[in-house]
Amino acid sequence: MQMKTMNITSHLKRNFMRSAVVGAAVFASLPSFASEQVLDLYLVRHGQTQWNLDKRLQGATDNVLNETGKRQAAELAQRLAGVSFAQVYSSGLRRALETAAAIGAKTPVTPLSTLNERSFGKFEGIFEDDRSAPLFAEFGRRVSVLDDSLDGGESLQSQADRVKAAVRQITSRHTSGSVAVVAHGGVTPLVLSALLDIPVPEAVARIKQANDEVYMVRIQAGHTPVVWKLVTRSTLEQL
Numbered sequence: 112m113q114m115k116t117m118n119i120t121s122h123l124k125r126n127f128m129r130s131a132v133v134g135a136a137v138f139a140s141l142p143s144f145a146s147e148q149v150l151d152l153y154l155v156r157h158g159q160t161q162w163n164l165d166k167r168l169q170g171a172t173d174n175v176l177n178e179t180g181k182r183q184a185a186e187l188a189q190r191l192a193g194v195s196f197a198q199v200y201s202s203g204l205r206r207a208l209e210t211a212a213a214i215g216a217k218t219p220v221t222p223l224s225t226l227n228e229r230s231f232g233k234f235e236g237i238f239e240d241d242r243s244a245p246l247f248a249e250f251g252r253r254v255s256v257l258d259d260s261l262d263g264g265e266s267l268q269s270q271a272d273r274v275k276a277a278v279r280q281i282t283s284r285h286t287s288g289s290v291a292v293v294a295h296g297g298v299t300p301l302v303l304s305a306l307l308d309i310p311v312p313e314a315v316a317r318i319k320q321a322n323d324e325v326y327m328v329r330i331q332a333g334h335t336p337v338v339w340k341l342v343t344r345s346t347l348e349q350l
Contacts, residue, residue, distance in 0.1 A: 150282065150330040152306070153194070153291040154299050157202075157210040158183035159322045166239045168250070170231035170264070176209045183323035184213035190341070191325070197288040200281055202226040202295060210323070211293040218291075225277035228295035232264025255312050271311045274301040282330065296320050303328070306336055 158180030162169045176184060191214055199215030201207045203222040211220045234250040237243035253259045257268040281290060292302065296319070304314035306328055320326070325341040342349050 148287045148332060150285055150287055151194075151289045152281070152328045152330060153191070153196075153289065154302055154320075154326045154328065155187065155210065155214065155291055155293045156296055156299060156320045156322055156324050157204075157206040157293060158187070160206050162236075163322055168231050168234055168237050168239060170228055170235045171204070172235055173204050173206075175205045180206065180322065181209070184210045187323050187325070188213040188216065190343075191291075194289050194291075196291050197285060199291040199293065200226065200277075201293040202228065202298065204228060204295075207293045207295065211291070214291055214293065223277050223280070225273040225280075226292065226294045226298055229267070229270040229297050230261075230264040232261035234261055235264070255315055257311065267311065267315065270297070271301050271304065274298055275305040278302055278305040286332075296322075299326065303338070306330070307338075 158176045160169065160174040160180055161177045162172070162174050164177060164179070187210070196215060196218045199211050199218050199220045201211035201220055201222050203224045204227055207226070208220070208222060231250070231254075234246060234254075237246045237250065239247055250261075253261060255267060257271075258266050260266045260269075281292065294302070297315070299320045300314040300318035301311065303309060303318060303326070304311050327339045327341075329337045329339070340349070
């Protein structure tokens with residue numbers, strides 16, 4: 112197993128997500144602080160859906176995992192088998208709940224609608240390529256504007272506010288141990304924004320979490336939070 116860590120405050124501007132862990136044991140062998148109050152928060156993106164595969168903007172559309180996504184969830188559960196989760200929190204959308212159920216087979220899963228993906232309004236379901244080129248270009252110009260609700264959707268500021276409220280709820284309930292949060296590609300950056308005090312537009316622009324990818328944030332009173340990223344054999348280039 113190899114491991115890299117970093118101080119987020121001093122290195123954010125250079126290499127925010129370079130921290131990594133390799134191996135089937137995943138985070139189970141990270142340094143422990145038995146005598147101190149430490150919370151390890153595992154941030155998981157759901158497995159693949161058909162819309163992910165088709166490169167369609169999914170947003171709040173309540174799709175289920177496809178066969179690849181189900182396999183990813185099962186493999187992720189195996190990788191995290193060495194972690195004893197006190198609680199698994201999930202978005203209320205089915206793709207996240209299915210992934211959370213695999214991870215939390217022996218752990219209570221609590222759905223939180225505040226962890227749901229953002230509704231993209233008129234852009235929901237469009238293709239992220241030339242098939243919807245004009246709309247996708249417009250979406251790209253508008254998606255990071257904090258107060259733009261995307262013609263019937265939700266604004267980024269609204270989503271950021273509710274995700275921050277979810278983070279406060281979770282971290283107030285749990286001050287130590289290991290907790291999983293299973294959500295979405297648009298939610299994890301906002302969780303990290305709240306935990307690491309990163310401006311929302313920067314977090315959304317710079318943090319790109321793939322399907323079934325895992326980050327772990329170690330939160331310890333009086334210390335700057337530290338982030339690790341799970342790197343598997345298929346993503347060794349990220350080391």
